[in-house]
Amino acid sequence: MIWIETIVQGVLLGGLYALFAAGLSLVFGIMRLVNLAHGDLIVMGAYLILVVVSVSGLNPFFAALVAAPFMFTVGWILQRAVLNRTLGEDILPPLLVTFGLSVVIQNTLLEGFTADSQRLSMGPLETASVNVGPITMGTLPILTFGSAIVVILVLNWIFYRTAIGRAFRATSDDPVTASLMGIRPDRVFATAMGLALVVVTIAALYLGTRSNFDPYVGPARLIYAFEAVIIGGLGSLWGTLAGGIIIGVAQTLGAAINPEWQILAGHVAFLIVLLVRPRGLFPRAFD
Amino acid sequence: MALLETRGLTAHYGDFQALFGVDIHLDEGETVAIIGANGAGKTTLMRSITGVLRGEPEQIRHNGTGIGHLMPDMIMKRGIVMVPEGRRLFPSLTVEENLLIGGQHKGGRDLGDRIDSILSRFTGGPDPMEVVSGNDGTGVWTLDTVYDLFPILKERRHTPSTALSGGQQQMVAIGRALMSNPSVLLCDEISLGLAPVIIRDIYAALPRIRAGGTSVVVVEQDIGQALKVADRVYCMMEGRVTLEGRPDEISRDDVHAAYFGAPA
Ligand SMILES: Nc1ncnc2c1ncn2[C@@H]1O[C@H](COP(=O)(O)OP(=O)(O)O)[C@@H](O)[C@H]1O
Ligand SMILES: [Mg+2]
Numbered sequence A: 001m002i003w004i005e006t007i008v009q010g011v012l013l014g015g016l017y018a019l020f021a022a023g024l025s026l027v028f029g030i031m032r033l034v035n036l037a038h039g040d041l042i043v044m045g046a047y048l049i050l051v052v053v054s055v056s057g058l059n060p061f062f063a064a065l066v067a068a069p070f071m072f073t074v075g076w077i078l079q080r081a082v083l084n085r086t087l088g089e090d091i092l093p094p095l096l097v098t099f100g101l102s103v104v105i106q107n108t109l110l111e112g113f114t115a116d117s118q119r120l121s122m123g124p125l126e127t128a129s130v131n132v133g134p135i136t137m138g139t140l141p142i143l144t145f146g147s148a149i150v151v152i153l154v155l156n157w158i159f160y161r162t163a164i165g166r167a168f169r170a171t172s173d174d175p176v177t178a179s180l181m182g183i184r185p186d187r188v189f190a191t192a193m194g195l196a197l198v199v200v201t202i203a204a205l206y207l208g209t210r211s212n213f214d215p216y217v218g219p220a221r222l223i224y225a226f227e228a229v230i231i232g233g234l235g236s237l238w239g240t241l242a243g244g245i246i247i248g249v250a251q252t253l254g255a256a257i258n259p260e261w262q263i264l265a266g267h268v269a270f271l272i273v274l275l276v277r278p279r280g281l282f283p284r285a286f287d
Numbered sequence B: 001m002a003l004l005e006t007r008g009l010t011a012h013y014g015d016f017q018a019l020f021g022v023d024i025h026l027d028e029g030e031t032v033a034i035i036g037a038n039g040a041g042k043t044t045l046m047r048s049i050t051g052v053l054r055g056e057p058e059q060i061r062h063n064g065t066g067i068g069h070l071m072p073d074m075i076m077k078r079g080i081v082m083v084p085e086g087r088r089l090f091p092s093l094t095v096e097e098n099l100l101i102g103g104q105h106k107g108g109r110d111l112g113d114r115i116d117s118i119l120s121r122f123t124g125g126p127d128p129m130e131v132v133s134g135n136d137g138t139g140v141w142t143l144d145t146v147y148d149l150f151p152i153l154k155e156r157r158h159t160p161s162t163a164l165s166g167g168q169q170q171m172v173a174i175g176r177a178l179m180s181n182p183s184v185l186l187c188d189e190i191s192l193g194l195a196p197v198i199i200r201d202i203y204a205a206l207p208r209i210r211a212g213g214t215s216v217v218v219v220e221q222d223i224g225q226a227l228k229v230a231d232r233v234y235c236m237m238e239g240r241v242t243l244e245g246r247p248d249e250i251s252r253d254d255v256h257a258a259y260f261g262a263p264a
Helices: A002-031 A038-056 A060-081 A092-113 A139-161 A163-173 A175-180 A185-210 A218-232 A237-257 A259-276 B042-049 B072-078 B095-104 B111-123 B128-132 B143-149 B151-155 B166-178 B196-203 B206-211 B223-229 B252-260
Strands: A129-132 A135-138 B004-013 B016-026 B031-036 B060-062 B080-083 B184-188 B215-220 B232-237 B240-245
Touching: A002 A038, A002 A135, A002 A139, A002 A163, A002 A185, A002 A218, A002 A237, A038 A060, A038 A092, A038 A185, A038 A218, A060 A185, A092 A218, A129 A139, A135 A139, A139 A163, A139 A185, A139 A237, A163 A175, A163 A185, A163 B095, A175 A185, A175 B072, A218 A237, A218 A259, A237 A259, B004 B042, B016 B031, B016 B042, B016 B240, B031 B042, B031 B223, B031 B252, B042 B080, B042 B184, B042 B215, B072 B080, B072 B128, B080 B166, B095 B143, B095 B166, B111 B128, B143 B151, B143 B166, B151 B166, B166 B184, B166 B196, B196 B223, B206 B215, B215 B223, B232 B252, B240 B252
Parallel strands: B031 B215, B031 B232, B080 B184, B184 B215
Antiparallel strands: A129 A135, B004 B016, B004 B060, B232 B240
16 A cells, blocks of 8 residues: 555656646747756746745735746746747757856845745645545645646647647747748747746746755756656657656655665656657657 | 839848849739749749848838838738748648638737837837738638638648648648738749649639739749739749740740740
8 A cells, every 4th residue: 555655646746747847848849949947947936936925925826826927928038038049950059048047047046035945835735635545645746736737738728729829839840931921930939938937837836835945956856857858758748747757656666665766766767768768758740 | 003023132042142133023913923944043032022031121112112121920911921832831730720820910910019019119120010001911811711712621621731632732821821811922833743633723723812802923833834824924044034024925935045044
């Protein structure tokens, strides 16, 4: 029974990693941009929620609702003013610029909030749990997993059922022809980055409520997100969730065997999947 | 005043000059053909008009306004739309989605244009709201009328565009361009690689397209086809216009000389 509980915990943890990864996957799928500052943007979102909470006294869930439009605007401006200039045949400029951005965000947060670790408080919800038969699950991990599912459902709906989603796909296929159809790729990319930062805000909510954070934790979170995206198959959101679950389960199983193996087991699982399926579990049909 | 006109149009790919002062014009209601051998510069001319290659404003005029410096989306929203060489459908989109996307950003003024209009006051650059004015993208062409024009597309509306035959793909490409109700339709080699019966089917749509109020430029390597449908013909060679005339005025020898550069 302890094993089943461990696996369930791992699956729920996978939801958190999928949330970390969904924005990354979205941006990569649409504009082939690998955003090395993604983890730091999540941390920035967590601080933003923290500020809203302390100024307004709102519950972090509602504070995230306030933060989301702001984060959308940050993403939109960031893409229009900076990242669009780095896109092109050469993949190096976006890597260098987002790496630089990562450093800038970390140091700005350090200046503003010091290196002390922080936490978003959810009150009693933090320790609440639910019993399903003999298995006990934390309420917060269940909420996290449920949010990951909802985020993926909504993103897929936008992608496949709306006009802006059509423009995302067309621009990703062929930006020049898209521009002949009246689409401005730079605007489409800005909207996509804005949307990704709304997802980042949701990830930030759970990052901040489930563990402590400080200005430097972004890159460590980014690694799991990357692994989830790559295992899943680049650009597939359900694949990203599957990838997150594989890493989450590997980590909790590893930790159950030996607490020191938690992180290692996740990375080993990543390497094994990559060996067996180099293009990930659900690769896109055409690239 | 011509609907569309180029004046001394030049174009470059890096150091390579592909157009050397091209002057053509298209009047309201006309169908003009541009013929010329492979590499003559026909596609480059289309890319310049649609803003994929940009130059000086006055090198291209639309309704008397210089548009040579505008981005492709602005040109499209003014009502100049291209069926690109090689069709270039969006492989991730179904047939119907390919059509819808053609009408989705037409004329009018979307939120992005409003935002960029405000930004243009600070950055200089053309104001998209001004540039696009005068065309709201309404007209006879809707999903229904396009399906009426090419009924096979309705049957295959939910198919990925990559699963269609070449002729059907060409119909999607034409339908996609029509969805914005353009005043000028530029067709770059729509018969390339298609069987003669299919070419006939596709060209059979031309009268209805013209009746919808659209003036047409067809780029063709197939001289016979071009002379059949056009009110006027231009022949290009090595980045220049070498012949202009009505199909009934120009002789085979003229065309041959303009096309290949040597008298027959
Ligand atoms: N992307 C490009 N880069 C460099 N040269 C090009 C490019 N596209 C076309 N050219 C050159 O420009 C000239 C005109 O080409 P193009 O306009 O495609 O001719 P056409 O459409 O009449 O066959 C050719 O010499 C061609 O090699
Ligand atoms: Mg050509």
